[in-house]
Amino acid sequence: MTDPNHFVQIRHAQKSFGSLEVLKDISLNVARGQIVAIIGPSGSGKSTLLRAINDLDALTGGEVWLDGVQVNKSLPHRQYEKHINEMRQQIGMVFQHFNLFPHMTARDNVTMAPKLLKGLTNEEADALAKEQLEKVGMLDRIDYYPSQLSGGQKQRVAIARALAMKPKLMLFDEATSALDPELVDEVNLVMKKLAEEHMTMIIVTHEMDFAAAVCDRVLFMDRGVVVEEGPPEVIFRNPEKDRTKEFLRKHLAGAK
Amino acid sequence: MDFDLMLRVYPFFIEAAGTTILLSVLTAILGLTCGALGAAARLSRLVVFRFLGAAYVSVFRGTPALIQLFILYFGGPQIGIQLDAFEAGVIGLGINAGAYMTETIRGAIISIDKGQREAARTLGLSQFQGFYKVILPQAARLMVRPLGVNLNMLIKATALVAAISVIELTYTAQRYIGSTYKPFEMFLLAGILYMIIIYATGRGVAWLDRKVQIN
Numbered sequence: 001m002t003d004p005n006h007f008v009q010i011r012h013a014q015k016s017f018g019s020l021e022v023l024k025d026i027s028l029n030v031a032r033g034q035i036v037a038i039i040g041p042s043g044s045g046k047s048t049l050l051r052a053i054n055d056l057d058a059l060t061g062g063e064v065w066l067d068g069v070q071v072n073k074s075l076p077h078r079q080y081e082k083h084i085n086e087m088r089q090q091i092g093m094v095f096q097h098f099n100l101f102p103h104m105t106a107r108d109n110v111t112m113a114p115k116l117l118k119g120l121t122n123e124e125a126d127a128l129a130k131e132q133l134e135k136v137g138m139l140d141r142i143d144y145y146p147s148q149l150s151g152g153q154k155q156r157v158a159i160a161r162a163l164a165m166k167p168k169l170m171l172f173d174e175a176t177s178a179l180d181p182e183l184v185d186e187v188n189l190v191m192k193k194l195a196e197e198h199m200t201m202i203i204v205t206h207e208m209d210f211a212a213a214v215c216d217r218v219l220f221m222d223r224g225v226v227v228e229e230g231p232p233e234v235i236f237r238n239p240e241k242d243r244t245k246e247f248l249r250k251h252l253a254g255a256k
Numbered sequence: 257m258d259f260d261l262m263l264r265v266y267p268f269f270i271e272a273a274g275t276t277i278l279l280s281v282l283t284a285i286l287g288l289t290c291g292a293l294g295a296a297a298r299l300s301r302l303v304v305f306r307f308l309g310a311a312y313v314s315v316f317r318g319t320p321a322l323i324q325l326f327i328l329y330f331g332g333p334q335i336g337i338q339l340d341a342f343e344a345g346v347i348g349l350g351i352n353a354g355a356y357m358t359e360t361i362r363g364a365i366i367s368i369d370k371g372q373r374e375a376a377r378t379l380g381l382s383q384f385q386g387f388y389k390v391i392l393p394q395a396a397r398l399m400v401r402p403l404g405v406n407l408n409m410l411i412k413a414t415a416l417v418a419a420i421s422v423i424e425l426t427y428t429a430q431r432y433i434g435s436t437y438k439p440f441e442m443f444l445l446a447g448i449l450y451m452i453i454i455y456a457t458g459r460g461v462a463w464l465d466r467k468v469q470i471n
């Protein structure tokens with residue numbers, strides 16, 4: 001099959017919004033089961049990079065590959081729609097503001113897409129909802145609507161919703177940034193559990209402690225480029241570049 | 257005030273109110289259909305449809321409904337459109353109401369947070385699946401009240417078709433004035449019946465709005 005060291009490949013990613021160049025020739029490989037954190041100041045292009053991986057924001061240059069298949073390949077519109085929908089089923093995404101479907105219970109949030117796209121029966125869907133909500137510790141809230149849940153609970157349901165599609169890759173865009181501090185841990189715990197199960201993950205985060213504890217590799221981005229990358233011990237303890245040092249100094253000072 | 261007269265003629269007014277209600281229902285159905293199509297056009301990926309949708313809204317909101325009715329009913333035969341007064345009333349008012357409903361429906365749809373669409377697309381839903389599973393059910397809940405306002409306006413606008421002699425409530429009042437010379441009583445009677453229809457409709461809308469809210 002495909003090379004497990006190049007499970008996710010970003011090749012020369014370039015993205016401009018009009019005349020603003022947000023991503024400048026970024027390349028990145030993620031091995032199967034690897035967990036990569038992306039850190040960097042606000043506006044540096046972290047979300048844009050993450051959203052390019054499942055083509056929510058189309059790149060203006062470069063390629064994204066997942067498990068040997070090019071995600072953003074050029075195809076006629078209709079064929080592309082079909083292709084990208086299939087690719088997106090394999091890429092789970094968790095947003096800063098949860099984006100749960102407010103008109104559906106936790107159960108329906110989790111099962112809507114698998115039922116629609118994979119034709120699960122009601123029994124199968126029911127089992128799936130229970131399995132995924134159990135995993136994120138939300139089984140007891142299975143018939144609650146999002147409005148009846150706390151932020152941390154919403155985010156855990158959102159993770160269960162993404163996992164229910166059995167993705168090969170999970171993307172997290174500041175999954176805990178919108179949460180009250182006391183609710184951050186419950187979400188981090190779920191993410192840690194996924195890490196232990198060797199889910200391949202790319203995590204944009206402001207939480208350096210979490211990144212250090214969970215990730216295999218850390219990328220520091222600034223102004224559309226990857227300034228520095230390496231294992232967390234190196235990036236957090238012994239960064240080479242001045243921009244990294246400066247960012248960490250501000251950030252770690254702010255955090256402590 | 258001549259109560260005796262009012263009591264004598266009110267059964268005829270009730271019958272006329274029935275016509276007003278029928279007119280309103282048919283107009284509402286046509287209006288909703290036009291509104292849904294108009295909103296779809298306004299939100300289309302294709303610029304031609306967007307243009308047509310926008311043109312529809314500005315033409316029909318930008319001219320008096322009465323003129324639209326006159327063009328259709330009196331002008332129609334000149335260009336080969338033969339309609340009786342009732343048909344012209346329903347079609348004219350329905351298309352007019354549709355222009356307002358287009359904006360109501362479109363407004364509700366575009367007010368849904370774009371994160372909802374993104375979450376749907378991220379799961380692998382197509383544009384269409386995302387729309388009918390995620391966007392529309394939320395937008396539909398938001399539409400109930402403003403469409404209720406459109407409905408209220410539409411019911412009142414049915415009085416205009418008296419001008420093309422559809423025998424509905426307003427026309428009936430005018431006709432009885434001709435024979436009784438009691439405009440105060442006759443218009444009062446018509447007004448009361450309009451109010452009952454509109455009040456009942458308003459309650460219905462409020463009930464529906466409560467019913468569709470999440471929890």
Ligand SMILES: Nc1ncnc2c1ncn2[C@@H]1O[C@H](COP(=O)(O)OP(=O)(O)O)[C@@H](O)[C@H]1O
Pocket residue numbers: 017020022040041042043044045046047048049
């Ligand atoms: N849809 C958009 N249109 C125009 N500019 C955008 C858009 N999305 C992001 N940007 C710009 O791209 C830059 C990078 O944004 P983003 O990727 O969200 O950064 P980060 O997630 O690192 O804070 C910012 O300057 C932002 O204003």
Ligand SMILES: [Mg+2]
Pocket residue numbers: 046047048174
């Ligand atoms: Mg961001």
